[in-house]
Amino acid sequence: MSELLNDNTKNDQAIPFRFTRLYVTLFVVLAVLLTGGQILTQWRLSTVQDELWIIRYTALQRHQSQQIVKQALQVTDINERANFDQNLSELRHVFTTFERYHLxxxxxxVSDHNVTIPNSANVQVLYNEINPEFTAFQRSIRRLINLRSPDEVVQPDVQASLKLLLANEKPFLEEIDAIVRQHTGDLRNQLTRLESIELYLYIVSILVLLGIGVLIFRPATRRLKQTIAQLIEAEQQASIANKQLLSVNKSLSETRQKLFEATRLQYQQEMDEQKLRTSYLMAGQEDERKRLSRELHDGLGQMLTAIKLQIEGLEAGLKRAAQQGTSDLTAHSKNISNLKKLVTQTIQETRTISNNLMPTVLSDFGVIPAIKMLAENDRSETIxxxxxxxxxxxxxxxxxxxxIMLYRITQEAISNAVRHAHPSHIHIELIERQNYVHLIVSDDGRGFRPENQRSKLSHQTQDGRAPSQGLHNMxxxxxxxxxxxKINSVPGKGTKVQVSIPYKMQSAHYDAN
Structure with a gap:
């Protein structure tokens, strides 16, 4: 085997394969031997235990036979008449157990322990020899257990049965002892054979272990020394290469980190620029709305107020002329009254537009009074x-x-609910909780499916607006x-719009204009 392994040094892949095959073969042989020995030992020990039960119950018949003779003498004893029934009952019980054990x-x-072991030929011969004594026991005891009163013990057949029982007691005991000795001898022979088998298995196992040491570990040790020398040399070469790789890897890592940082900064810059552009756009829109609101209020509003005052003066003059009876001015008076109402409505509408564009209450008093006023202005007979x-x-x-963002989202949410949901109740909540400001606008209108709205940006409603444009703006x-x-809506069960922003309370400066 050593020569075979040395020849295989030319082929590095064949050596591990043959080592493994040889080791597995010897290991399997050893495992089979140990497993077979263990199985055989356990099986024989189980058999020995069963045979011990057989021997115990066989030896127990000796004691039972003596107890039967004792009880029979007490049953037939004239002095034991007072205990006749008790002695007879015990005799029946002992004989029943004795007869079952013997058969x-x-x-x-041994039915009590579910044990069945065929008797050897020698034991069976002894049982055949003891059969006459056992039969005599049966015939004698069966006559005695059929007694009905103590007076029957003096009958000749009863006395004859008692004499037959006493005559067979000693031969029965001697033959039972012979059966027990035969059982014991057979068991001792089995244990001797088991010891011999165990010894052979032990010797073979030792030989297999020696074979593993000589055929595997010894060549493997020699080959391992050569491999270790090669590994040391390879380790030195690998150490040099590893240092070079570490240097290259460090350079690559630094380059990758710089590239990642540059990409992150570029992305962050793009995001900041996008937010800045959007913020400037929103700020421009709000400034434009403020300018338009100021012009409507200070320009068009004052002019319409002056018109109203002039019309009221004209109406007063016409009334005086009518009182003097100079002309029929009833129709003109009615037209002037309607014109005054129309001008009044125009002024109110102008103020409403101005308030919607940039409510002064938002700049002067804050978002809470502004939203409260928005809620009061949007109340109607149906909502x-x-x-x-x-x-x-x-x-x-x-x-x-x-x-401004909270006010505009509230304004948009109420507008969407009134135009599309047709609710009977709209509830607005502005609460501070867990470092966030939460704006919640809920209604009990028709509701919709939010996922469907995302696919309808190109569909136009009767008023020319996309159904989800308001949601997009918010x-x-x-x-x-x-x-x-976050928008939660179910058809037929209303809609709930919730906006959450980081909570930051501060004193804000607003232009008085």
Missing amino acids: QSREGK DVTFESNLTADDPRLDKNVE QERAKLLNGKL
């Missing part, structure tokens, strides 16, 4: 709008952009302030 022992059985908040007027003002406004917009 089962003949077949090599009830309510508002509640855990923020008070004593709390510091929110940031200017935050207040979402974009929330993103500008790092807020989150």
Whole structure:
């Protein structure tokens, strides 16, 4: 085997394969030997235990036979008449057990422990020899256990049965002892054979272990020394190559880190620029709305007020002329009254437009009074709008952009609900919780499926607006302030719009203009 292994040094792949095959073969042989020996040992020990039960129950018949003779003498004893029934009952019980044990022992059985072992030929011969004594025991005891009164013991057949029992007691005991000795001898022979088998298995196992040491470990040790020398040399070469690789890897890592940092900075810069552009756009829109609101209020509003005053003066003059009876001015008076009402409505509408573009209450008093006024203005005979908040007027003002965003989203949500949902109740909540400001606008209108709205941006409604444009505007406004917009809606069960932005209360400066 050593020569074979040395020849295989020319083929590095064949050596491990043959080592493994040889080792597995010897290991399997050793495992089979040990497993076979263990199985055989356990099986024989189980058989020995069963045979011990057979021997125990066979030896027990000796004691039972003596007890039977004792009980029979007490049953037939004239002095034991008072205990006749008790002695007779015990005799029946002992004889029943004795008879069952003897008959089962003949077949090599112990039913109490579910043991069955065929008797050897020698044991079976001894049982055949003891059969006459056992038969005499049966005939004698069966006559005695059939006694009905103590007076029957003096009958000749009863006395004859007692004499027959006493005559067979000693031969039965001697033959039972012979059976027990035969059982014991057979068991001792089996244990001797088992010891011999165990010894052979032990010797073979030792030889297999020696074979493993000589045929595997010894050549393997020699080959291992050569391999270790080669590994040391390879390790030195690998160490040099590893240093070079570490240097290259460090350079690559630094380059990758610089590239990643540059990419991150570029992405962050693009995001900041996008937010800045959007913020400038929103700020420009709000400034334009403020300018338009100021012009409508200070220009068109004042002019319409002057017109109203002039018409009222004209109406008064016409009334005086009518009182003097100079002309029939009833129709002219009615037209002038209608014109005055129309001008009044125009002024009110102008103020409403001005308030919607940039409500002065938002700049002067904050978002809470502004939303409250928005809720009151949007109430009608068919729609009830309510508002509640855990923020008070004593709390510091929110940031200017935050207040404008909250107001515009509220305005858009109410507008969408009125136009599309046709609710009977709209509820607005503005609450501060867990470092966030939450705006919640809910209604009990028709509702819709939010996922369907995302696919309808190109569909136009009767008023010329895309169905989800309002939702898109609200979402974009929330993103500008790092807020989150969540819309829950179920057809027939209303809609709930919730905006959450980081909570930051501060004293905000607003232009008085």
